[in-house]
Amino acid sequence: MRKDVLLDVIDLRAGYGGKPVLQGVDFQIREGEIVAVIGRNGVGKSTLMKTLIGLLPTDAGSINLRGAALDQMSAHNRARQGIGYVPQGRDVFPRMSVLENLRVGESISGHPVAGKLAEIYRYFPILEERADQRAGTMSGGQQQQLAIGRVLMGAPExxxxxxxxxxxxxxxxxxxxxxxxxxxxxxxxxxxxxxxxIDMIRAMAQRCYVMDKGRIVAELDRAQLQDRDTIRRYLSV
Structure with missing residues (x-):
């Protein structure tokens, strides 16, 4: 059975200080998918993510979650609607403990989710082991697990x-x-x-969109993702 479209992005345009970066991005994500967005440095991938979560305003086009427009909604309210965001560089709260960081994530949903902390600890046992440790003293990999766990505490879809x-x-x-x-x-x-x-893309993604010059220029299916040369070509253009 074909799953419903969860995220629908139509002719999305955004940038910095009047300088356009996203120049008409179109794509759809269906519920339950893992989809990668790839492309060489500077083509607009991180700008896309910041625009989707609301850290950058939309200049034109639309972002729709289950058919509801998010374009004028703040990042905080988008999180309340069920979007979790793990930024580049992780951005954990370094002076707070691991558990305190996770509790911040819990507050995003507006209400505690029963059993969620135990679930996060099951997936990321290092977080339970280091619950009282300051986040800033953890390794990069541990901080990334914490950043993902913090987002999951809000029960995003x-x-x-x-x-x-x-x-x-x-x-x-x-x-x-x-x-x-x-x-x-x-x-x-x-x-x-x-x-x-490339290894992470191939291990996780079920399909992939390729960005270049602020637009989606190709879509790769699972079979194409298994061809390292194909992915490498798109990452180096």
Whole structure:
């Protein structure tokens, strides 16, 4: 059975200080998918993520979640509507403990979700082990797990991951990819990730959009994603 469209982006245009970056982005994400957005540096991938979550205003076009327009909605309210965002660089609260960071994520939903903390600890046992540790003293890979766990505490139906492999050693990258696939399979959470790491893309994504010069220029299916040369070509154009 074909799943419903969760996120529908139509002719999206946005940029910085009047300088256009996104120049008519169109794509759809169906519920329960894991979809990657790839492309070389500077083509607008992170700008896309910031515009989807509301950190950058939409200049034109529309962003629709289950058919409801989000264009004029603040980032905070988009989070309340069920969108979680893990930014490039993670942005954990360094002076707060791991548990305190997770509680911040819980507050996003507006109400505690029963059993959610135990669920996060099951997927990311290092977070339970380090619950009292200051987040800023953790390794990059541990901070990335915390950033994802913090978002999951709000029980989102869509997670936006911006360069989740950045600054993380390869074995932890693969572990995070495995956990995200498991989360998707067991909970149905939808994931959109911007990524350059070929191994992470191939491990996680069910299909992939390719960006160039502020637009979506190609779509790759699962079979094409298994061809490293195909992905590498799009990452190096």
């Amino acid at each position: 869509l997670i936006l991951l911006d360069e989740p492999s950045e600054g993380i050693q390869p074995n932890i990258v693969q572990e995070i990819a495995r956990i995200m696939v498991e989360l998707n399979r067991e909970t149905g959470v939808t994931v959109v990730l911007v990524e350059q790491n």
